[in-house]
Amino acid sequence: MKRYYFSAAGVLFSMSISAAELPDRQAQLPSVAKEANAQYLMPSPLSSIPKGEFGDKVRKGYQLFVNSQQMRDTYVGNELNCVNCHMNAGNKANASPLWGAYMAYPAYRKKNDKVNSFEERIQGCFTYSMNGKAPESGSEPLVAISAYSYWLVMSGLMNQFGITGPVPEMTDVELLKGGNREDFPLPETVTSKLDQKELTMLPGRGFPKLAKPELAYSVERGEAVYQAHCQTCHADDGQGYKMANVSALPPLWGPQSYNWGAGMHRVNTAANFIYENMPLGKSIQLTVQQAWDVAAFVNAHERPQDPRYKGNVAETQAKYHQHEGFYGKPSSINGPELLGANAYPIFPVSKQSKQ
Numbered sequence: 382m383k384r385y386y387f388s389a390a391g392v393l394f395s396m397s398i399s400a401a402e403l404p405d406r407q408a409q410l411p412s413v414a415k416e417a418n419a420q421y422l423m424p425s426p427l428s429s430i431p432k433g434e435f436g437d438k439v440r441k442g443y444q445l446f447v448n449s450q451q452m453r454d455t456y457v458g459n460e461l462n463c464v465n466c467h468m469n470a471g472n473k474a475n476a477s478p479l480w481g482a483y484m485a486y487p488a489y490r491k492k493n494d495k496v497n498s499f500e501e502r503i504q505g506c507f508t509y510s511m512n513g514k515a516p517e518s519g520s521e522p523l524v525a526i527s528a529y530s531y532w533l534v535m536s537g538l539m540n541q542f543g544i545t546g547p548v549p550e551m552t553d554v555e556l557l558k559g560g561n562r563e564d565f566p567l568p569e570t571v572t573s574k575l576d577q578k579e580l581t582m583l584p585g586r587g588f589p590k591l592a593k594p595e596l597a598y599s600v601e602r603g604e605a606v607y608q609a610h611c612q613t614c615h616a617d618d619g620q621g622y623k624m625a626n627v628s629a630l631p632p633l634w635g636p637q638s639y640n641w642g643a644g645m646h647r648v649n650t651a652a653n654f655i656y657e658n659m660p661l662g663k664s665i666q667l668t669v670q671q672a673w674d675v676a677a678f679v680n681a682h683e684r685p686q687d688p689r690y691k692g693n694v695a696e697t698q699a700k701y702h703q704h705e706g707f708y709g710k711p712s713s714i715n716g717p718e719l720l721g722a723n724a725y726p727i728f729p730v731s732k733q734s735k736q
């Protein structure tokens with residue numbers, strides 16, 4: 382069924398999935414405090430991905446993950462690539478690595494008594510973080526990204542326990558489910574050392590939980606942090622920079638960034654990510670307070686609409702935003718207008734493709 386939404390600019394555009402069919406709200410990951418001297422999984426280098434059909438899927442998954450813009454206008458509706466948040470091609474510990482994620486699905490959600498498979502979790506990031514349209518269940522991009530994630534974790538576990546030989550191949554149907562199930566084939570050397578629960582919480586999974594700030598977070602203080610530590614790369618207006626028309630330094634807010642349904646719009650999730658991973662290229666540089674303040678500043682700007690929005694910001698706020706975020710609230714940057722009221726379009730068609 383086609384649904385029509387009015388975008389911020391008043392332009393009529395259509396979406397082919399109805400809000401009722403959208404993946405469930407993005408559940409917050411069970412973020413855990415970082416352990417000192419944690420040993421992180423070390424997946425094999427990409428050059429060791431085998432030749433052949435299975436290896437081709439793994440390679441394809443890697444390519445879609447680092448250059449998601451090849452799916453622009455089909456599944457991706459903003460300028461981001463998966464790798465912008467899941468850094469080092471989904472390998473970086475404490476930047477929600479794919480190897481940590483794969484073993485945690487299927488995950489049972491008490492909330493709606495539903496089991497979420499790995500592919501459904503990926504669909505969530507397409508819908509919200511990529512402001513796009515999730516590929517259909519079982520489709521090539523989901524198989525490929527699942528194959529790549531599986532390959533990372535399995536090669537990492539085999540390396541950790543000294544198991545030689547190629548990563549065992551799996552069918553597409555199996556790949557899409559994820560590794561948290563009794564019938565998931567794991568070498569005995571692994572299961573004798575790690576139980577199912579430990580495998581779902583490998584050290585480095587997700588973004589480590591940051592301590593609470595001493596003072597309530599402040600958008601104003603966050604702006605000063607932004608000017609000092611972020612704007613050189615993400616620009617004064619938060620839109621980042623493009624090189625050869627490709628976004629090399631990603632936008633943090635506005636029409637080309639993650640939308641109001643994405644996990645990163647929550648101040649706590651963004652603070653966790655930023656403290657650990659930004660400013661890029663250096664070890665931890667911000668104080669806990671600065672990370673919270675700048676996370677608030679970034680997320681107090683307008684961005685694309687929450688795809689679950691059905692015409693009323695207050696209702697969407699009440700139903701989906703009972704957490705630390707600015708949706709449905711005014712911000713000192715935005716003035717008295719509620720954030721979300723002038724949100725940018727969901728899954729817009731880019732200018733390039735119209736030409």
Ligand code: HEC
Nearest residue numbers: 464465466468469610611614631632633655659660661675
């Ligand atoms: C040296 C350049 C640089 C600096 C300084 C920097 N970033 Fe980033 N940032 C990046 C790059 C590059 C990425 C994408 C990472 C990747 O693809 O590996 C990124 C990604 C991000 C993302 C996730 C992707 C997105 O667009 O939402 C957020 C949020 C973010 N940065 C926030 C910040 C904040 C806040 C600061 C200041 C505390 C900061 N960054 C400082 C380069 C930088």
Ligand code: HEC
Nearest residue numbers: 407408409410461462463466481482506510587639644645
């Ligand atoms: C703007 C940042 C951002 C981008 C871009 C992004 N993600 Fe995510 N992703 C997140 C956040 C944040 C979470 C954690 C969810 C939460 O806490 O709400 C997450 C969670 C996940 C998880 C589950 C992790 C776990 O340990 O359970 C997977 C898998 C995933 N993303 C895949 C992808 C894929 C595939 C893409 C590209 C199509 C993508 N993500 C793009 C921010 C992003």
